[in-house]
Amino acid sequence: MKKGLSILSLFLLVLSIVGKAQENAGLRLPAGFKASLFADNIGSARHITITKSGVVFAKLSNPNKEGNAIIRLEDANHDGVADNITGWGKYGGTGIYVKGNSLYASSNEAIFKYELNSKDEVVNPSNPVTVVSGLINRRQHESKSITFDKGNNVYVNIGAYSNSCQTKDRTPGSQGMMPCPILDSAGGIWKFDGTKENQTYKDGKRYATGLRNVIGLDWNTETNQLFVMQHGRDQLNTLFPNLYNDSLNAELPAETFYAINEGDNAGWPYVYYDPSQHKKIVAPEYGGDGKKEGAKEYKDPAVAFPAHMAPMGVLFYTGTQFPEKYKNGAFITFHGSWNRAPLPQEGFFVAFVPFKNGKATGEWEIFANGFGGNAEGVKVINTGKAKARPVGLAQGPDGSIYVSDDTKGAIFKISYNK
């Protein structure tokens, strides 16, 4: 009897430990928030989008084991876990966006459009309409993220196929090309008409330039403005070791959040943003010494984040489920760095940027942490060991938010209940 009891209590103890490990799907959240694992192991999930009825679509960077690169996830019994998962599409990519009854998805060169029926099922999985094609893909920074304004215009990032426009990319001491020839067809955001077919560069418009690589972007419907997160340049220490040591490189340059107006220039590759000097600094490839200030004409960021954390997704929160402070503020996913090596890596979390009267306050805070599987206060040293790396963000019809991961392919659902 006594033995039976102790076995029982041991069993209960184990249960409670296991239960604890699974609490909030391993994430650390502000008080009142809960997280659950909406899906797992779906493949390298990049951006996600959600229909009005709550069906989630995820774009994978490469086809998964079943050979599909677009995944449809439905939670038919409303228990917070997807129970009806199907997929199609052979092309890898990042962008996905539901607009009206259309589902847009991007490869690394093109944007395609599918039609949804009344059950939010795709009618034409094998013959989508080609909206835009022929966008530059030279491997580096090749993903094409997409977002829409309130109308039918689609905004797509075309990343620069270079680190800092050196004559010889990523080669120690190589100087920057002047002017940087990449900027005519990449290193910016292009605008196309989402209702037209078979467009190429000549049908679109360069909406903003001087952006090295953007993956996270979203339209702020409150201020009617595009916001983008730039991935700052890499390797200041290995390319210019006489100017930057390992610890300077780990903190430079900032990952920058911009409020974009048509025609803006954020200054890549000529300048980078130094978060401790609060200044745009001339890049060493263009005669900079780490102090010389860059031209005023280049855009200042709305918020500067620590270096190399790799911002992947931006979502303006328009729901009513979360507390008032989150309304019209921005959530941003940080994939987690690798360029801080040999110092420990940073990121692997979802940040929140509060907005007041349509403007970022300049502050930011960590909203959801622990994606890397790292315990509180413990850093991820090597990126390959991170359990999950947050990428996509989307808001469900009930005001919950969803976060995707591209290591194994988890989707987390985060909700608030008072």
Add this chain to the structure above:
Amino acid sequence: MGNKVERFFKIGCFCIMMISALNVGAQNLINGKKIFETRCLACHQSDGGGVPNMNPPLDGSTNVNGKDIARMVKIIQNGYDERVALDGMYYNNAMIAMPDLKEDAIADVLSYIRNSWSNKAGLVTLAEVKKSISKNKVNKK
């Protein structure tokens, strides 16, 4: 008695040879580690685990532990941007060429990556690197 001394002597000699061989290896590995830290670590990371979808892991890689030394010498000298599957995965960063690395530095860094983390493969000698370079030249023609 004489036999015993001879045996003792032989074993002693053998031990000294082994230790000095190990020493040569150890020195190569120390040099290799230094080169790895300054030229490779940023991308392949200190645990050789790489960065998912970006830079491949060297730890546990079939190629790194394999027999084709010439291919690895070529990757270091010419860079590598072929987007082929490595152990079933694709990586979208490009490895830059490092033409300034001397032949003995290449031997040391290859020895290091083949004998670090969980990797346990043969050391790479200077002679093997030289042979690889001439083999790669012939293949290029």
